[in-house]
Amino acid sequence: MTHLNRRNVIQLTALSALGGSVLGELPAAADGLRRPGQFGPASLSAAIVGMAVDGTTGYFVTRGQTPPKVVTYDIVSRTVTDVVSLERGDGGWACTVSGGKVYIGTYSFGDIVEYDPATRVARRLGTIGPSGTIVFAATTAPDGVVYFGTYPRGEVWSLQPATGTLTNLGRAFPGSQYARLLAADETYVYAGTIPAHIVRIDRSTGAKVDIMPVGTALDSGLGALAAGSDRVYAASSFGVHDIARDGSGYVEVPADEEYLVDSLTVTGDGGLLALGRLTGSILRREGDRLARIAQGPEGDEGRGVALLPDGTVFAANGSGRVSILAPGRNTVEQDDLTNDARAAGPELLQSMCAAPDGSVYVGGHFAITVHEPARGISRRYPVAGEAKDIAAWRNRMISALYPSGEVIDLDPRTGRVRSFGRIDNNQQRPWDVVHHKPSGLVLIASAPRYGSLQGALTLLDPATGKMEVRLDILPNQALNAIALDGDxxxxxxxxxxGNGIPPTEPTAQVAVFDISRREVVDRFAPLPDQPSMQHVEVLNGVLYALYKRTSGSWLAYDLATRTVLRSGKLSGYGEIVAHRGRIYAGANFGDNIYLLGPGLESAVRLHTGIGTNWYTVPRIEPVLGARKAWAAVDRNLALIELPS
Incomplete structure (x- = not known):
């Protein structure tokens, strides 16, 4: 077994046949970050989750880089002025300013961090949940007290910045795991939960009252929350509901043709600014409607919007792109944090695809990187989301994006993107994209939005652009993976x-779909009491399956006799691939690559330390005609040898 670590030069290591070897990580740059063009990181990102503004300074917290970074941005000069790494964590959704300091809530440790821009010191004040806690929201009350909202306990916490005292105000709403959104005024802190409730918490007594209007679009989910002038503003796919803080009534403020309003702020004059998710709209309240005043990046998620003292509108998106709308203008200036070498860094991958011409396509946050190892070059192309999976098609690639569900065709030579449209049908998270060469179709498995159960199979003909979405594959189940065996x-x-709702089926099933007839011909459950299957592969009449729940459970299942041939437990869940008559698996929570079969009584661990995380899985992309595969080792593109 080989433990794989970062290397700065190409290395060749002779190992045993079952041990595998690293054939080479591509060389580092001479100094500083190794950009993709120099074959260092497989993917670079400056994607962000947390955002706060203080005067003319923006603060961002990255995601995907471990540990996350606090990025300081001068809005006037349009420049990154400082970058400081936190002690630990994967990102920080919660970010707010109080008394000139930045307060951050991280995941997956649930840390509360105070960052002082004057001293550049980030100090951990405490932890407000067990391992795995996500601090999703932060807000500052007018008197400077800071509040945080958490998952999975759904709690609201207060912080006294002067003393560093953290106080648990309890679960926001009974049974809810998410205190997802927060806003505060002089008297109350307001928590937006999942399922959707708006809970008003008395800051003095802790008394909780649900002021959520009933029978509105808010019932389907909240996108943002703000408070001011004795009003509470709750955003949804409809627009905004302007609610009396005692819950006595509300005014509807629709936003036409918006997918979701996901960022909201109350301006000093009592107005509203907002961002439209995926559309890229920058919105302002005009009377009782939200009107689009400018266009930001399409396909992106909003992270925040602010009105500066001089009337400039400043907005940021999850990709790390920022938009600046000067007073009296209707077009924005855009900047990308990824352009700053300090802010950008190697990220955990979303997807990987080994192309027939020897190129390697790597999907990340809002970008796809095309590596050409034989030529020693790479190109990074922006896309409108996380490239959850990629399949080679002709001399191009097909990718499905999160969170929009958009399906795109990208030319790896030019970066030109053609959109086939969105999967829609309440789908949000594509999981697997495969190309069925005999029919020319591309098949896409996807999961629905939060609070829904029904996943979809999308059949795309890239030649014509025709797309068919099927919701009848596996009743009340997301679709996570596709294995092709002939037709x-x-x-x-x-x-x-999509999580957030109790399952109705007792165990995960496999559907057998006849591509030529376009119909389901069989459904079966290989194992009882296994709620979630992560990946499958078929080789010589045997189906290999790897489960997410229970994590790491795997089996070899004879399709003819409907019997389990072998089963076992890996370190975690991931993907399974067939290559040159062998079955390999990559599993997280241990970051291992295994040989599963055929003919083995138990899995053989080949490589470890490949550097994934809880929300990504190891990728194994076999090289055609060779017992080798591309993988990401410690976030670097690497070529590993597979046993003969």
Missing amino acids: MAYIAGDTWG
Whole structure:
């Protein structure tokens, strides 16, 4: 077994046949960050989650880089002025300013961090949940007290910045795991939860009252929350509901043709500014409507919007792009934090694809990087989301994006993107993209939005652009993976769907879909009491499956006799691939690559330390005609040898 670590030069290591070897990580740059063009990181990102503004300074917290960074941005000069790494964590959704200091809540440790821009010191004040806690929201009350909202306990916490005292105000709403959004005024702190409730918490007594209007679009989910002038503003796919803070009534403020309003702020004059998710709209309240005043990046998620003292509108998106709208203008200036070498860094991958011409396509946050190892070059192309999976098609690639569900065709030579449109049908998270060469179709498995169960199979003909979305594959299950065997597609299910709602099916199933007839010909459950299947592969009449729940459970299942041939436990869940008559698996929570079969009584661990994380899985992309595969080792593109 080989433990894989970062190397600065190409190395060759002779190992045993089952041990595998690193054939080479591509060389580092002479100094500083190794950009993709120099074959260092497989993917670079400055994607952000947390955002706060203080005067003319913006503060951002990155995601995907471990540990996350606090990025300081001077809005006037349009420049990154400082970057400081936190002690630990994967990102920080919660970010707010109080008394000139920045307060951050991280995941996956649930740390509360105070960052002082004057001294450049980030100090951990405490931890407000067990391992795995996500601090999703932060807000500052007018008197400077800071509040945080958490998952999975759904709690609201207060912080006294002067003393560093953290106080648990309890679960925001009974049974809810998410205190997802927060806003505060002089008297109350307001928590937006999942399922959707707006809970008013008395800052003095802790008394909680649900002021959520009933029978409105807010019932389907909250996008943002703000408070001011004795009003509470709650955003949704409809627009905004302007609610009396005692819950006695509300005014509807629609936003036409918006997918979701996901960022909201109350301006000093009592007005509202907002961002439209995916549309890129910058919105302002005009009477009782939200009107688009400018266009930001399309396909992106909003992270925040602010009105500066001189009337400039400043907005940021999840990709790390910022938009600046000067007073009296209707077009924005855009900047990308990824252009700053300090802010950008190697990220955990979303996807990887080994192309027939020897190129390697790597999907990340809002970008796809094309590596050409033989030529020693790479190109990074922006896309409108996380490239959850990629399949080679002709001399191009097909990718499905999160969170929009958009399906794109990208030319790896030019970066030109053609959109086939969105999957829609309540789908949000594509999981697997495969190309069925005999029919020319591309098949896409996807999971629905939070609070829904029904996933979809999308059949795309890239030549014509025609797309068919099927919701009848596995009832009340998300679709996580597709294995092709001739004209049959074996499709793996997940009874948890998009999460947030109890499963209705007892165990995850596999659907057998006849591609030529475009119909489901069989459904079966390989194991009982296994809610979530992560990946499947078929080789010589045997289906290999790897489960997410229970994490790491795997099996080899004879399709003819419907019997389990072998089963076992890996370190975690991930993907399974067939290559040159062998079955390999990559699993997180241990970051291992295994040989599963055929003919083995138990899995053989080949490589470890490949550097994934809880929300990504190891990628194994076999090289055609060779017992080698591309992978990401410690976030660097690497070529590993597979046993003969």
